[in-house]
Amino acid sequence: MHIVVPLKQSPDLVEELEVNAEGNDIDRQGLKLQVSEWDEQALEEALCLKEASGANVTAITADWGGADLVLFTALAKGADRALKLVGDFSTTMLDNHRLARALASTVEQLGANLVLTGVQSVEDLDGQIPVLLAAMLGWPHVSVVTGVELTADAAQVKQEHSGGLVAELEVKLPAVLGVQAARRAPRYAPVSKVRQMQKGAKLEQLSVAAQDAGSGLKVRRVFKPQVAARAEILEGTAEEIAAKLLAVLRERGLSL
Amino acid sequence: MTGDVYVVVEHWNGTIAEVSFELLGLGRQLAQASGGKLHALVLGPEAKEVAAACGAADVTICVEHDALAGFSPEAHITQLAAILKDRSPAFTLVSNTSKGMDVAPALAVALKVPVVTNVAAVAVNDGAIVATSQLYGGKIAVEAELAGGRAVLSLLAGAFPADHGKSAGAGAIETVVPAAQLGGSRVAFKRLIEAEASDVDISKQEILVTVGRGIQDKDNLPVVQELADALGCPLCASRPLVDAGWLPKSRQVGKSGVTVKPKIYLAIGLSGAPEHVQGMKDATTIIAVNSDPKAPIFDVAHFGVVADLFDVVPALTEKVRELRG
Known part of the structure; x- marks a missing residue:
């Protein structure tokens, strides 16, 4: 069983985002990136499956931001192989079609049985990666997955729906699963172990061709949304704010 | 190409999802703007029941097949693509729910049209479709223009009023023969697990x-x-x-x-x-x-x-x- 886990680096939303000078993307100069939180969940689920049934796990990421560190960290957590996709990704940022095409050719070359990746990222303008990737590979897919069990040629998965509903599905392999949450919180890779990987482990590289066929979208404008109404801000010391909040609570129907 | 609008209606066991009314309301508006008809697409053994709630549509298309019971992404995409590939609608509207996340990008690839995700507003300017998405946790908006005048749009729930999609009227019902490939689906829906009982609602x-x-x-x-x-x-x-x-x-x-x-x-x-x-x-x-x-x-x-x-x-x-x- 060979599980491939594509990891995408996307902006850390704790940081303030700005629009670039051209107004057609966010300003990516000096932007703090992190592995998309859903991809972290996908990697964790892959590692849990490896522990449960002896799969091989290959982590892949495109060569931007801190790609090397992302891959060494994946190895430190327990991935068997780490592969960096090298090429021109300058037009890929708000174009998931291009990234998915690069991933599709990689997955085909690697001969995977299963792809686990995050169900979404914070910058999905033209569809989510797992479904685009599956559609391009011609593989079945399930999104919003919260549990995976493997048999020889199929995966039993749980798919989460709104209102607390959970569906059980059986998917024939090979397949792509868009992971919402792993069975446990993502593990932590100790710094010492990551360092050890940086010294001793090898990252593989694969060149991917520039992808011509993109999303078919033209980004006209990127902007910070104007809001019609904003909250009335209550100010003062903690003590004063608490008194104001209490007044609001009582006025708005809290009976004390 | 036509100015027609198709809405993928969601339901569980015959109960229509509230978000589908939001899509029908937006669909009505877009159909008027582009001079087309509004179609509702309802799949599953309970399709006829659900169609009764889709009075806002001019035509409700029903497909009944056991492979469409519950939700198998592959079966639904196969069926939707079979219906839509010859009809070439201007808009196919899908909600950005769990089902919609599986359907929208795959349908766009199958139909060879662009898809826009997380859409909170749609406008038609001089024949060009302009969709506005909320990205980065709602902190940044992106306005995208779609070449070719056709698109699959995945709409954020709650972004459009549901009232406009509710109508006591009854549109026409069109029953479509299930796609032949449905039997070969590689994704089988097994069952739905209800939410766990809790100490407090x-x-x-x-x-x-x-x-x-x-x-x-x-x-x-x-x-x-x-x-x-x-x-x-x-x-x-x-x-x-x-x-x-x-x-x-x-x-x-x-x-x-x-x-x-x-x-x-x-x-x-x-x-x-x-x-x-x-x-x-x-x-x-x-x-x-x-x-x-x-x-x-x-x-x-x-x-x-x-x-x-x-x-x-x-x-x-x-x-x-x-x-x-």
Whole structure:
């Protein structure tokens, strides 16, 4: 069983985002990136499956931001192989079609049985990666997955729906699963172990061709949304704010 | 190409999803703007039942087949693509739900048309479709123009009014023969597990305290639990805290959790990501506490406090306790 886990680096939303000078993307100069939180969940689920049934796990990421560190960290957590996709990704940022095409050719070359990746990222303008990737590979897919069990040629998965509903599905392999949450919180890779990987482990590289066929979208404008109404801000010391909040609570129907 | 609009209607076991009315309402508007007809697409053995709720559409297309029971992404995409590939509609509208996330991008690839995700507004300017998406947790909006005048749009729930999609009228019903490939689906729907029974139903409370990632650590939870206890209401949480196992699933507010409409909603250390806002925006009074003055939660809240929750929350708890004696 060979599980491939594509990891995408996307902006850390704790940081303030700005629009670039051209107004057609966010300003990516000096932007703090992190592995998309859903991809972290996908990697964790892959590692849990490896522990449960002896799969091989290959982590892949495109060569931007801190790609090397992302891959060494994946190895430190327990991935068997780490592969960096090298090429021109300058037009890929708000174009998931291009990234998915690069991933599709990689997955085909690697001969995977299963792809686990995050169900979404914070910058999905033209569809989510797992479904685009599956559609391009011609593989079945399930999104919003919260549990995976493997048999020889199929995966039993749980798919989460709104209102607390959970569906059980059986998917024939090979397949792509868009992971919402792993069975446990993502593990932590100790710094010492990551360092050890940086010294001793090898990252593989694969060149991917520039992808011509993109999303078919033209980004006209990127902007910070104007809001019609904003909250009335209550100010003062903690003590004063608490008194104001209490007044609001009582006025708005809290009976004390 | 026609100016027709097709809406993918969602339902479980014959009960139509509220979000489908939002899509039908938008679809009606777009059909008028582009001079086409509005079609509703209903799949599954209960299709005819659901069609009765789709009076806002000119035509409701029903496909009944056992492979379309429940939700198998592959079976649904196969059937939808079979219907839509020869009809070349201008718009195919899908909701950005779990089902919609599986359907929209795959359908776009199958139909060879662009897809726009997380859409909160749509306009037609001189024949060009312009869709506005909310990305980066609602912090940034992106306006995309679609070449070719055709698109699959995946729409955020709650972005369009549902009332416009509800109609007592009855449109025409068109029954379509199921696609031949349905039998060979590689994804089989097994069963639906109902939500676990819980100690408390958070959708029926008058007041709720909900905590987000601003709480930082599980060990800090008592700070907000004490406020909830003082107010006599349950403590709820956003998705990341539930995923981390800090609070049970039955206490999760938002898209994949519970939709709540209390009289008072206290959002503590919550940024206000669209997935969360979708589940609480209809609360009568929303009060938000967050140290980031630019947090999107302040766009939906009625009252806001820009401060460290660890200062303000204990002070409020103390005040409530004093009053309650």
